[in-house]
Amino acid sequence: MIIALALVGLTVATVWLAPRLLTLGHWQVRFPRLALAAWHAALLAGVAALVASVVVSVLVAVGAAGASGATAGTEGIVATVAGWTALLVVGALAALVASRHELLVDMQESERDAVLAAPHEVLATEGRTELIVSSIDRPFACAVPGRSRAIVVSAGLQRLLSPAQLGAVIEHERAHLVGRHALAVRLADLNAACLPGLRAPRELRRTTRLLLELIADDHAARRAGAAHLANALVRIAEVETNPAAELRAARLEGRRWRPARAASRSSVLRAAVGAR
Structure with missing residues (x-):
């Protein structure tokens, strides 16, 4: 039982300490991939410790049930109650996770349908990914994951940006699809939906979105090209009054970058914008 309690303590410590340790300093902005991995590793460590505590509790209960003697009987009762309680807690959490996950999937499907509901034109196709130009006047771009993946840019954004700037935005959205960033967002959202009111899930959800953008x-x-993307973010920030886009542009401008890859290796989707 001591081991099980220690594992539960580790779970609580992870939930309490992770946001405090991982938000120290500004290293996350410099190394977003490492920071994202650290956040989700902390989440998985907490889940693993909780599952391990349940397994240990059940094993202790089974072992106590096979023991003999009055003391063993008392210990067996305590261990059995603890084991069944742990199983009930895990069962309740599993049901909660399943219900929240279903709601999140439904919400994402609704968002996908809303994005594709407006009149649009398929401008180019690269593998399983389509470049779609929506008729919406508000400047925006988004990645639509799924079996039929798409990058959607609005007509308003197309008018606002130069072809090079729009190409950089398309590469940004393409990175979300290639990196399967929607899965990380769903995991963070699911964690927050199952543990409302706690700081750690809120911080994980907020930080996951920020780090994925970086x-x-x-x-x-x-x-x-960093200059093209930074200029695009500045233009979007001017029109949309988006301070986050301004900060992202400043981050790009404040770093040294190697020259962009050769045009011969450019994305088909980005090339389609330049030929428009």
């Missing part, structure tokens, strides 16, 4: 920025900067 990771996609870095990918686009290497592929299409």
Whole structure:
């Protein structure tokens, strides 16, 4: 039982300490991939410790049930109650996770349908990914994951940006699809939905979204040029009054980058914008 309690304590310590340790300093902005891995490793460590505590409790209960003697009988009762309680807690959590996951999937499907509901034109196709230009006037771009993946840019964004800037935005959204960033977002959202009111899930959800944007920025900067993406973010920030876009642009401008990859290796989707 001591081991089981220690594992439960480790779970609680992880939930309490992770946000405090991982938000120290500004290293996350410099190394977003490492920071994202650290956040999700802390989450998985907490889950693993909780599952291990349940397994240990059940094993202790089984071992106590096979013992003999009055003392063993008392210990067996305590261990059995603890084991069954642990199983009930895990069962309740599993049911909660399943219900919340279903709601999140439904919400994401609704968001996908809403994005694709407006009149649009398929401008290019690269593998399983389509480049879609929506008729919406508000400047925006988004990645639509799924079996039929898509990068959606609005007509308003197309008018606002130069072809090079729009190409950089497309590479940013393409990074979300290639990196399967929607899975990390869903995991963070699921964690927050199952543990409302706690700081750690809120911080994980907020930080996951921020770090994924920075990771996609870095990918686009290497592929299409940091200056093009920074200028695109500045233009979007001016129109949309988006301070986050301004900060991301300043981050790109404050770093040294190697020249973008050769045009011969450019994305088909980005090339389609330049030929438009």
